[in-house]
Amino acid sequence: MSTPEIVLLGGSYSGKTHYAGQLYGRLLRNPGLLELRDTPADLSALEEVLHCLENGHAAGHTSVGTWTDVLLPLKDKRGHTLDLRWPDYGGEQLQTVFTERQVTENWRAQLRQAEGWLLLIRLRKETTYPDALAELAKRLDDGNGTTARAGAWDANARWVELLQMLLHVAGVGTVSRREQPRLAVLLSCYDEVTADDLLPEQVLAKHLPLVAAFIDSLWTPDARSIWGLSALGRLLEPTSDDENFIIQGPEHQGWVVTPDGQKDSDLSRPLAWLLEAE
Ligand SMILES: Nc1nc2c(ncn2[C@@H]2O[C@H](COP(=O)(O)OP(=O)(O)O)[C@@H](O)[C@H]2O)c(=O)[nH]1
Ligand SMILES: [Mg+2]
Structure with missing residues (x-):
């Protein structure tokens, strides 16, 4: 049996925890390309999230270090078994990598081993300065340069810098195209x-x-x-009591849009692609 490793990359509030909970609900009750194997595993962290969703509301925020690694015992349509480590964490850790230019030993090992990177970007939370970019492309006639936005990073620059650091730590040269991990970018809260x-x-x-x-x-x-x-199909707050979730069940909420533009309720598809099980 293989234990494919994926690294989950995403900032705070990018939807990591709710995706995990929804994925679990699907695997239990409405499976798609990937299915859960009948193997004992400690999935209590996921059960908690799913339980909140069944009651029509969001789960609380995962703080730094509160999530213990979850190992999902999966099988694909070809009968291959795989244990998928779901490394959720408080997204603050990724921010720390960026601001402190340091990666913990644990992260380094994960980045080096992982076959696949799952990158969650919630576009609405990403701040960009398109005017400044447009100005950069122009000649500066007024001599003043672009207006300063002291200390604020454009999300473009931040993600590129972060990806570059992570690739470096993972030992992937930015010059050679060899041995990149497979990369699935999930535009979350789509x-x-x-x-x-x-x-x-x-x-x-x-x-x-x-x-x-x-x-x-x-x-x-x-x-x-x-x-x-x-993952949810809409915004849920910890105080919501959404009828669709309560009556139809969370396993019938949420969808993905595939790279070729198809809407699909199988939330496991990006993972199946990452694990080459599609
Ligand atoms: N609109 C929308 N909001 C979502 C979705 N998934 C999660 N959220 C909300 O986004 C917030 C952060 O989600 P969470 O999974 O805790 O993010 P994490 O910090 O990356 O683990 C929560 O308030 C969720 O209710 C989604 O698919 N759509
Ligand atoms: Mg979380």
């Missing part, structure tokens, strides 16, 4: 995004053009894919 008829990769390119260009240039097309993810 229900908040006005996508029109654009594909997820076009939506990423529209909102975060430099991130899209960086990913395009570093990952070969077959090693990356960009998805829309709405």
Whole structure:
């Protein structure tokens, strides 16, 4: 049996915990490409999240270090078994990597081992300064330069910098194209995004053009894919009591948009792609 490792990368409030809870509900009651094996495992952390959703409300915030690794015993349609380690954590850890330029030994080991990286980006939470980018491309006639936005990083620059650091730590040269981990970018809380008829990769390119260009240039097309993810289908608060969740059940809420633009209720699809089980 293989234990494929994935690294889950996403900031605070990007939807990591609710995706895990929804995935668990699907695996139990409405499975798609990946199914749960009948094997004892400690899934209490996921059960707690699912329990909140069954009652129509969101779970609380996962603080730094409160989540213990969950090992999901899965099988795919080919009968292959795989244990998927779901490394949820408080997203503050990723921020710390960025601000302190340091990676813990645990993270380093995970980044080096992982076959796949799952990157959650919640576009609505990403701040960009498109005017400043446009100004950069122009000649400066007034001599004053662009207006200073002291201390604030554009999300484009932050993600590119962060990805570069993570690749470096993982031992992947930015020059050679060898041995990149497979990368699935999940544009999370996709229900908040006005996508029109654009594909997820076009939506990423529209909102975060430099991130899209960086990913395009570093990952070969077959090693990356960009998805829309709405694990809940809508915003839930810890105080909500959403009838759809209570009556129909959380396993019938939420969807993904595949890289070729199909809406699909199988929340396991990006993982199946990452694990090459599709
Ligand atoms: N609109 C919308 N909100 C979501 C979705 N998934 C999670 N959220 C909300 O986003 C917030 C953060 O989610 P959470 O899973 O705790 O993020 P984490 O900090 O990355 O673990 C919560 O208030 C959720 O209710 C979604 O699919 N759509
Ligand atoms: Mg969380």
